[in-house]
Amino acid sequence: MDKNSKKRNSYNAFVINHLSEKHGYSKNYIRECLNGTRKLPIADMLKKEYTQAVYRINEVLRNKQ
Secondary structure, three states: OOOOOOOOOOOOHHHHHHHHHHHOOOHHHHHHHHHOOOOOHHHHHHHHHHHHHHHHHHHHHHHHO
């Protein structure tokens, strides 16, 4: 009776929606690129854009406090 030991990632839904609209990919495909299931050059670009967007959002929220 082993538990599933795989950690589930949680992604910023706002950023996922933005990337989906910007690039025309499905939200599921973007999540697969972020978690490493897809190993294409576009996946690296999406990871970079996601990281930058989350960083910018966190900076704005930190400056408001």
